[in-house]
Amino acid sequence: MSDIATSLNGASFEGITRVEEMRAQGMITLRGDFADPAFVSAVTGLVEADMPGQRQVSTGAERSILWMSPDELMVLCTYAEAPILEAKLRDALADQHALVANVSDARACFELVGGDLREVLAKLAPVDMSPEAFAVGDLRRTRLAQVAGAFWLSSEDKAQIVCFRSVGEYMFNLLKTAAQPGSSVGFI
Amino acid sequence: MLILECPYCGVKAEETELTAGGEAHLKRYGPGSSDDEFEGYLFTRENPMGVHFERWRHSNGCGKWFHAARSTTTLEVFGTYSAQTTEPPQEIKDKISARHPGWSWRDQS
Ligand SMILES: [Zn+2]
Numbered sequence: 001m002s003d004i005a006t007s008l009n010g011a012s013f014e015g016i017t018r019v020e021e022m023r024a025q026g027m028i029t030l031r032g033d034f035a036d037p038a039f040v041s042a043v044t045g046l047v048e049a050d051m052p053g054q055r056q057v058s059t060g061a062e063r064s065i066l067w068m069s070p071d072e073l074m075v076l077c078t079y080a081e082a083p084i085l086e087a088k089l090r091d092a093l094a095d096q097h098a099l100v101a102n103v104s105d106a107r108a109c110f111e112l113v114g115g116d117l118r119e120v121l122a123k124l125a126p127v128d129m130s131p132e133a134f135a136v137g138d139l140r141r142t143r144l145a146q147v148a149g150a151f152w153l154s155s156e157d158k159a160q161i162v163c164f165r166s167v168g169e170y171m172f173n174l175l176k177t178a179a180q181p182g183s184s185v186g187f188i
Numbered sequence: 189m190l191i192l193e194c195p196y197c198g199v200k201a202e203e204t205e206l207t208a209g210g211e212a213h214l215k216r217y218g219p220g221s222s223d224d225e226f227e228g229y230l231f232t233r234e235n236p237m238g239v240h241f242e243r244w245r246h247s248n249g250c251g252k253w254f255h256a257a258r259s260t261t262t263l264e265v266f267g268t269y270s271a272q273t274t275e276p277p278q279e280i281k282d283k284i285s286a287r288h289p290g291w292s293w294r295d296q297s
Contacts, residue, residue, distance in 0.1 A: 054198055069250035070196050126202045141197075142205055143248035 004079060007108040007168030015179030017115035021172060025109040026082030027162070028075040028089065029068075032098035042092035046085065047075050057139050057152045066139055066152065074150075074162075079104055108168030110175060112159040118188045121151060121159060123178040129188055131156075145174050190258075195268050197250035209243035212255050213275055213294075237261050239284055239291045241276060244268075257284060 004024040012020040032039040040051050049060025052067040063085075066074040077085050086102040093100060112120060122129035124144040134140070139152040147170055149163040163171045190203045199205070211233050217225040234240065240260050245253045255273070257266040257280050264287065267280045276296060284291055291297060 069252060072250075126204055140199070141249045142199075148248050 007165050008172055011172060013172075013176045013179065015115075015120075015176065015181050016184050017117040017120050017179050018111075018113040019120075019172070019175040019179050020111045020113065021168070022109040022111050022160070024079035025104065025107075025162075026077040026079045026085075027102070027104045027107055027109075028077070028082055028086050029101045029103050030073040030075060030089065030093075030099065031071050032073075032093060032096060034071065036096065039093065039096055039098060043073065043075075043089065046088050046092060047077075052139075055139050057137050057154070059137075059154070066150070068139075068141060068150070074103075106165055107162050108165045108171060110161040110163075110171060112161070112175070112179075114157050115179075116184050116188075117157070117159045119185055120175065120178045121161075122188055123185075124174055125149075125151070131188075144171065147171060190263055190265070192244060192254075192256050192258075192265060192268050194246040194249060194252065195254050195270055196252040197246065199246070199249055201246055201249055205246065205248040207245045207247040209245050209253060212241035212243050215274075234294060236293065239266075239288055239293050241293060241296070243271070259288075 006021060006023055008021045010021050010023045012018065030043060034040065044051055047060060047063045047065055049063055049065045050058045052058035052065050054067055056067050058065045064076040066076065068074050082102045082104045086100055090100045118129040125142045127140050127142055128134060136153045136155055139150060141150040143149065147163055147167040149161055149171065151159055151161040153159050191200055192206060193200045214229060217229040238259055238261055240258060242256050243253060244256050253271040254268050255271060256268045257276055258264060266283045269277050269280060281296065
């Protein structure tokens with residue numbers, strides 16, 4: 001199989017945290033009625049993860065479900081599995097007013113690993129990044145400097161960021177700037 | 189800095205996460221309406237010093253439209269509420285009355 005060309009081909013940077021573009025993350029956008037048990041059971045059954053609470057990430061054994069809005073979810077899976085899972089979800093939701101779209105190639109994903117990753121996010125987004133206000137498993141859709149993005153903490157040492165692929169390079173440069181060596185604020 | 193709580197995702201969003209959508213609760217007058225009604229719908233807007241009702245969108249967030257009641261002079265926010273309504277909820281109006289007895293805005297008071 002040929003290599004998948006992501007926005008920055010897996011570029012990385014070492015600063016007050018490690019910034020890395022994630023190679024080929026599978027992402028499926030879902031819209032539907034969360035109050036409809038048929039929607040919820042179809043999604044949780046196929047993804048094998050629980051329904052996330054408001055602004056939460058629900059992590060299953062192999063996949064995750066992100067809460068994006070009161071009628072929108074994002075499913076994370078492997079890049080290779082995304083088209084297969086997309087077809088299964090579309091089949092399962094065929095009778096409902098629902099939307100399924102494989103957006104893996106339309107987004108760029110970054111990972112912040114270790115160090116002052118909370119500070120790096122706090123420099124860029126109007127979000128309280130203190131551990132009391134933003135915990136592991138919380139998700140936030142917001143802006144990072146001038147572009148829209150979503151991020152969540154998969155552990156205290158790892159944050160993931162998703163944005164549109166068209167602004168992937170801008171996001172990487174932002175993260176590099178905010179993570180410049182020696183730029184710790186020591187506030188969080 | 190204006191901070192509005194999005195009623196859809198619960199985020200206390202500061203202004204830079206939001207897009208202003210103009211005056212709330214406009215009734216659309218289209219084909220078949222009188223010239224005066226159509227002109228009013230298109231152009232006539234409240235521009236109060238004080239209590240005001242607006243539409244906002246959580247554009248850098250969950251993407252939903254919602255309504256907000258606030259004072260344009262003090263920036264006090266009386267509350268935010270669903271977009272799926274044609275008038276402010278009584279609870280919001282009560283909060284405004286507590287702060288500004290005798291207030292009025294269009295046909296609301
Ligand atoms: Zn929102």
